[in-house]
């Protein structure tokens with residue numbers, strides 16, 4: 080099995096078992112295919128393990144303190160019994176232990192040699208994967224070898240519906256010191272699934288469950304296929320659980336291969352009356368195929384994905400692995416076929432943030448998909464289209480019109496940010512106040528349309544998002560007659576250390592942008608798609624006068640920043656706050672909280688959690704001069720605590736743009752390795768998937784220097800000395816641009832189905848790229 084794995088540069092390895100790192104590796108080793116993600120827990124389980132299988136889009140609320148992405152049954156679970164003794168890491172001596180995630184092929188490999196109390200040595204080797212070609216099929220392929228004994232062996236395979244989400248809410252008033260082994264058991268847990276059916280089928284077993292509040296039904300058909308040995312098969316069904324056990328005699332030196340195959344469907348995929356037949360058909364077909372026949376199309380799909388999105392860094396294998404690790408996680412968490420699911424802040428790899436979707440999608444991750452997997456980008460935006468009814472309710476509930484997108488979103492577009500922390504001790508204001516998410520979604524729509532040229536999406540769906548978000552702002556902005564301007568008071572910008580501010584520059588600027596762009600595309604529709612516009616006008620009660628009012632309002636939105644100034648005040652009054660200088664940094668050059676700062680005075684100091692003004696300079700690059708970018712980077716970077724993992728990648732990109740190269744490199748390390756080295760200390764909750772998207776942007780928009788300016792691709796790269804060159808690919812207006820950068824030159828190869836030329840800019844100079852030719856451009 081080991082021989083199946085890719086070259087070393089594509090592998091992430093765990094070479095010894097360590098309890099302390101169990102939950103960390105569970106996150107890191109998540110496998111998935113966009114349909115679901117399954118944490119890298121051990122097949123046989125382990126005390127303190129935090130198993131998790133999350134089916135994209137399957138949410139439930141019921142007794143949990145807020146809507147949860149449901150933890151569904153684990154399709155990997157297996158236990159091996161040798162003459163009645165169970166093999167696990169507690170009761171056996173472990174002679175060898177290694178797990179390897181193959182990023183290139185989406186496979187998790189494991190080898191463990193167990194020595195039980197009777198001295199019997201069993202070698203267990205397995206590969207697990209979520210099939211990327213048949214997205215409803217999941218497999219553990221394992222080989223057992225009796226190294227020094229002959230005995231009766233039983234493999235127990237179950238699908239256990241008794242799974243829970245962790246509420247991270249103490250079940251006890253005063254938190255006692257529980258040992259790490261049992262601590263997850265001591266948190267309160269939420270049940271989301273109830274029994275529908277447990278059955279034995281022709282090929283194995285079938286379990287169907289349903290969510291308690293939401294209407295989802297979930298079916299699992301599972302079987303164990305054993306080859307090359309006489310065996311006895313038994314199945315068991317019980318309430319909320321099914322199982323199959325296979326027993327055989329294993330002779331000294333003999334190896335037996337078996338495969339646990341599971342097919343999963345939900346009522347999100349097919350009518351609930353069809354779930355069982357879909358599951359059993361897929362399972363049946365899989366059982367008839369050989370392991371190679373199932374694996375091959377999976378590998379081909381992975382190959383195609385990497386052809387579209389790989390990034391190469393020559394001269395730095397570690398950095399390259401880290402970048403690919405981030406891309407791997409971006410690939411396994413999004414589903415181009417599902418237009419009603421999105422990406423939670425921890426992807427499908429853990430329960431942090433309950434699977435909720437934030438601005439992380441549009442601002443941090445969407446660029447990766449737009450430029451490498453445009454169909455996935457479209458699907459992610461379709462989720463925003465489909466959740467617009469919830470966003471409309473949200474606007475209406477607050478006395479506004481149009482669509483107000485929720486800060487945290489699950490399956491309906493209604494706000495699901497918890498108003499309180501789980502322990503009930505602290506108020507969470509982001510749901511009420513972080514309004515800027517609404518512009519982020521409009522921004523995502525136009526970034527996608529501009530890069531892909533998919534005006535069909537704009538006409539059919541995107542325009543409605545633009546108009547509804549503009550309508551929201553036009554009803555939400557506060558008119559101040561004394562100054563004749565529009566303001567937004569009591570809001571929260573991206574920097575969450577300041578929770579209640581007036582006229583956040585980031586927020587107001589993007590509102591202005593949202594109103595202006597929406598007006599512009601209204602007129603574009605009028606000219607190019609009048610009948611579709613007429614339909615929308617009728618549905619939304621929109622007309623030219625309303626759109627003229629958006630434009631007029633945009634002109635009068637208060638932005639506390641005057642022409643000729645360089646430093647932008649993050650919000651009104653920010654410059655008057657207390658200055659507490661940062662004086663100490665950790666070994667990664669990340670700041671420690673300075674003396675005098677504490678959790679409760681964060682809004683009285685100029686220290687900030689994450690880029691806010693600097694974010695604005697990045698998001699709207701055309702609107703600010705180099706001098707403004709530099710002055711603000713220097714001022715705000717010195718005050719940023721990077722307490723969000725979203726922060727470092729943006730500081731890489733803007734560091735390069737403002738010639739702060741050393742800092743840019745430090746921030747890059749921080750972003751690219753956030754989960755591999757667990758530098759935020761909470762990787763166990765799930766992958767920091769926005770940082771993964773930010774890392775892609777740091778490579779392409781930072782080092783690679785790519786920016787879209789005036790709707791054109793432009794490049795101004797910079798590489799650190801130790802990198803010989805980098806290369807990446809971009810999808811652009813139905814074509815594909817391959818880019819490579821070294822210190823002295825850039826190379827481009829442009830392909831387009833209609834053989835069109837492409838006009839780009841490199842370091843401010845126009846360059847024309849004829850199709851199918853390698854064009855080299857010298858760099859200054």
Ligand code: BGC
Pocket residue numbers: 424432437438439573575688689722723724725769
């Ligand atoms: C950040 C937000 C982000 C959220 C989810 C918070 O800590 O401040 O900007 O959207 O995490 O990743």
